[in-house]
Structures are given as C-alpha cells and as structure tokens.
Amino acid sequence: MSNLIVTVIAIALVGIMTLAAVYYGGSAWMQSQSQADAGTISNEAMQIEGAVSVFHGEIGRYPSDVSELVERDYLSSGSEMQGWMFTQEAALALIGTDLRAQKACLEARKKQGLDAEANCEGVMEAGCAPSTTEAPSNCNPHCLRTCYIPGGAAPRSVINPQMDPHDVCCINNAEIEMVDPVFLP
Secondary structure: HHHHHHHHHHHHHHHHHHHHHHHHHHHHHHHHHHHHHHHHHHHHHHHHHHHHHHHHHOOOOOOOOOOHHHHHOOOOOOOOOEEEEEOOOOEEEEEEOHHHHHHHHHHHHHHHHOOOOHOOOOOOHOOOOOOOOOOOOOOOOOOOOOOEOOOOOOOOOOOOOOOOOOOOEEEEOOOOOOOOOOOOO
C-alpha cells in the first residue's frame, strides 16, 4: 500500500513539474523566438542595404524591390527575403499584424538602439496623437510605426514621415486601416 501512495505522489509531482516547465518555459521560448526572428530581420536588412548600395553605385538609381536585386545578381536567388520596402535611407521589413512578427520587429529595433518598450511608456498620455505628422516635443517618436501614412484609400503608398531613418521594420498598412504609432500589449 505504501508503494502505491509513493507512486501516486511521484506521478503528481511529475505532473506539477511539467505544468511549471510549460508555464515558465513558454515565455522564455517566445522571447528566444522573437530574438531569433529579430536576428533574421537585422541580417536580411544588412544584406539588402549592402546590395542596394552597390546597385545604386553601379546603376545610378535605387532598385524597385528585392526581385530586381536577385534578377541582376546583387542577391542570391535562394534568398528568403520577401516583404521589404526601400527608401533612400534604408530597407524596411514589412511585417504583418500578427503579434509574433511585431515582437520580432521590436527586438530588431532594440538592436538598432530604437527601444520602443523603454522609450514609449506613457506616449499616448504625452499627446502623441496618431493624426499628427509631427511628434510633440514631449513625445519620443521611437515607436513601432506603420509603413504608410494612415488614412485615405487603399492601397496606400505614401511612406510614413514619422519613421526613424534607422528603422529596420514597420507594420504594413497598405491595405488595412490602423493608427500610428502602434503600441503592443
């Protein structure tokens, strides 16, 4: 009988340990996944910016998209790089509205010194209204931004002037309406 009691207690302890590992390990896994995705965004941005620089130096204009860089052999054809937009200052990853991509964007921005989680505390209360094109003096503009100016008919094509020139990603709002800046939960 005592063996049965010890066995039941052991099974219960294993169950409790499993639940604790899932509960506490899940957030660590999500954090490391965001960091890995951010590394991918940062690496792709560096590769694309290098290819764009060489392309611009040789051709005298900026490429229209990643496929033009691949067609002209500035990037390899095996590249997984999709969803990028070019400005004269940078290459921007166009991310979607899913939380995983947005968290990866935040991590990539941290690597660039644009830490939205640290710099955007209380920005909504500070008066950083989405409808303005210029951030008020008491508002830090380093937040997760939409790629295009919100409002107007879709597809939108005018690049959001509030984005930081060193940004590596933005939320693709070409076809969907959303406010800018974007604050994640």
